[in-house]
Amino acid sequence: MKTMKLKRPLTAMILLATAMVLQVSHAGESKQQEKNKSKDIKAWTKEKHQDEIKYEISFLAKKLLDMSGEETITVNQDPIRKPFLGICSEITPGGVQLTCVTPGHNAKAAGLQTGDMVVELNGVNLVSSKMDEIKEAYYHQLMKMKTGQTMLFKVYRGPEALEIPVTVGEINHPGYVMTIKRK
Known part of the structure; x- marks a missing residue:
């Protein structure tokens, strides 16, 4: 038997986001018929x-x-417990653009928004014509972050300059052992 250690949890491979919104309303249907139809759709979607x-x-x-x-x-996947903000980003010459801000996490709660252009992080300038410099400075700041620490984001949202403090949260996934056998 061979034991494999994964660098990423298997849950990352199961990111099948099935977004299905079906709303059917016909004139003359009762509220109960609509509720039953909604339950049927939800059960079908879950299945x-x-x-x-x-x-x-x-x-x-x-x-x-x-x-x-x-x-x-x-x-064999060890537990994962690490600092987490809840943002995705893209390095640009104008700074670091936030391409997603995850609902339910600290960055969203603090007020960061998708599309914000981060020009400074904890006092470190992120604007340069040299993309490698921006990338190095940005990821250096992220690698230093600790759970509970406050990070200060200076962002441009359109023409408006904002300073947004974000308390670093934590992502916590349990460890597991999974055995796979051929039938």
């Missing part, structure tokens, strides 16, 4: 989503077995 996840897990498990050449492998 469909679960089937897709099972398929993806099966596909990835087969790939892992094929790559290992073994009949059985064990995947």
Whole structure:
């Protein structure tokens, strides 16, 4: 039996976001009929989503077995606990543009928005014609962050300059051991 240690949790491979919004309203339908239809749609969507996840897990498990050449492998993922802001970004000559700000995390709660252009982080300038300099300065600041620390983002939102303090949160995933066997 072979044991594999993954650098990323398997949950990252199961990012199948199924966004399905169906609203059906016909004249003359009762509220109860609409509620029942809504429940049926939600149940179908949940079942469909679960089937897709099972398929993806099966596909990835087969790939892992094929790559290992073994009949059985064990995947051992240590717990992940690290500082987290809830932002995605893209380095540009004008600074670091926020391409996503995740709802429910500290950056969103502090007031950062998708599209904000970060020009300074903790007093470090992020505007340069040299993209490598911006990237190095930005990621150096992110690598130093600690849970509970406040990071000061100077951003431009359109023509408006804002200073937004963000308290660093934490992402916490439990560890697991998963054994995969061929049938």
